[in-house]
Structure formats: structure tokens, C-alpha cells
Amino acid sequence: MTSAAATLVDYEKLKLLKTVKLEEPTRFPYIPGLLAFREAPSVLRAIHGLRPKSYVCLVDAHGMAHPRRFGLACFVGLALDKPTIGVAKSLLYGHVKNNTVVDPAGFPIGAILKLPESAKAIYVSVGHKISLKDAVRIVKYCLTPQGPIPIRLAHEEVTKRKCLLKKSNPAS
Numbered sequence: 001m002t003s004a005a006a007t008l009v010d011y012e013k014l015k016l017l018k019t020v021k022l023e024e025p026t027r028f029p030y031i032p033g034l035l036a037f038r039e040a041p042s043v044l045r046a047i048h049g050l051r052p053k054s055y056v057c058l059v060d061a062h063g064m065a066h067p068r069r070f071g072l073a074c075f076v077g078l079a080l081d082k083p084t085i086g087v088a089k090s091l092l093y094g095h096v097k098n099n100t101v102v103d104p105a106g107f108p109i110g111a112i113l114k115l116p117e118s119a120k121a122i123y124v125s126v127g128h129k130i131s132l133k134d135a136v137r138i139v140k141y142c143l144t145p146q147g148p149i150p151i152r153l154a155h156e157e158v159t160k161r162k163c164l165l166k167k168s169n170p171a172s
Contacts, residue, residue, distance in 0.1 A: 002026045004042035005157035008050045009150045014142055020049035021157050033067055036075035043072070044079055056130065056138055057084040060151045063127035065101050065110035067093045077128020084127030085135040086110075087151055091123055101125070111136045117145045 001023050008018040022045060028038040039061070047057065062071030063086030071092070077084025094101040094109050101110030101123060110125035111132060124139050126132050142149045 002039065002042045003158045003161055004039070004046040005154040005161070006043070006046035006050050007150050007153040007157070008052055008055070009142070009153065011056075011142070014149050016153055018050055019153070019157055020046045021161055022046055022049070023161065035061060036070075036072040039072055040075050040079065043076055047076070047080065055082060057082055057127070058087055058139070058142075058148055058150050059084060059127060060087060060155065062086045062088045062092050062123070063110075063125035065091075065093055065123055065125035069103075069109070071125070071127075073125065073127030080128075082128070083130040083134075085130060085139060086123075086125040086127045087139060087148055088123045088125075089120075089147075108132060113139060113143065115145050115147065116143060122147060 003023050005019060005021045007016060009015065010017055022042060024042055026038065030038055057076060057080060059073040059076050061073050063073035071086055073084050073086030091101065094103050096112060099112045100108050101112065103109050110123050112121050112123055114121050124135050126135055139148050144152060146152045
């Protein structure tokens with residue numbers, strides 16, 4: 001089963017407005033580098049369930065900082081035709097130069113942000129219709145020690161759902 005959650009957060013107040021959670025059968029196996037084929041259908045259905053008007057979408061995945069320069073955040077952004085930012089917990093592709101992720105040719109494909117009050121870092125990359133500079137600015141604005149608020153809230157919802165499912169089905 002694939003679990004997905006999307007949260008709508010007021011950008012100015014950083015306040016949760018709405019959450020959509022869903023669980024559906026997994027239709028594609030996990031293959032490194034092809035996460036979009038497995039996760040995007042559920043992620044898109046959850047986002048559509050929010051019925052947002054204008055928004056920037058933060059996706060818990062890579063955008064251009066991906067071996068094919070087209071991670072899940074790019075896929076979601078293109079499907080929605082909305083500005084989309086990839087935010088990941090680990091480096092998948094490229095190498096670090098100062099606080100920037102660059103491809104083998106030295107082209108910037110992402111940025112590294114340190115989480116407040118933590119030694120942990122996150123990797124921000126362009127998904128669709130946004131500059132890296134604006135993506136970093138937006139992520140910094142909503143950053144907490146646990147990550148950007150919209151992603152953290154969605155992650156908490158998926159985690160709650162998984163815990164409930166395990167309790168209702170001890171054999172899993």
C-alpha cells in the first residue's frame with residue numbers, strides 16, 4: 001500500500017488549513033531513481049483533494065538534483081503546472097560545493113540548508129516553475145528543526161496513519 005498526505009498551509013501565518021490523507025494499492029515497484037512512477041499518482045490525488053487555488057508545492061523528494069534531472073518534485077510540478085520545490089533529507093546526485101549541490105559539469109542543481117538547532121541538513125532543488133533562489137527563500141521561511149512545516153505536517157499524518165493500520169492489523 002502507498003500512503004500519501006498533502007497539507008495546505010497559510011504561508012504568512014504558517015498555519016495548517018487543511019489535510020488530505022489517502023492510502024491506495026501500490027501500482028509500481030520501488031526502483032531507485034524512479035520514485036515518481038510509484039509515488040506521484042497518490043501524491044497528486046492528495047494535492048488535488050486540497051482544492052488549493054494558488055500555491056507553491058513542497059514535495060518530500062528531489063527535483064533537479066536527481067540523476068535524470070527530473071525527480072518526483074519535477075514530475076509533480078509538471079503534472080500540476082504549479083511552482084514546485086523538492087526538499088530531500090539526503091543527497092542523491094551531484095556533489096557539494098560550499099552550500100550548493102552541483103552536477104558533474106559544475107552547474108548548480110540544489111542548495112543545502114541546515115535545520116535550525118540541529119546538525120542535520122536538507123537538500124532543496126527546483127521542481128518546476130521556480131528559481132533555486134526563490135525555492136531556498138520559501139523553504140527557509142517555513143523551516144523548523146524538523147524540516148519545512150508543510151512537509152513535516154504531511155509526514156506526521158502519514159506516520160499516524162501507518163501506526164493506526166499496524167494496530168488494527170498486528171500481522172503486518
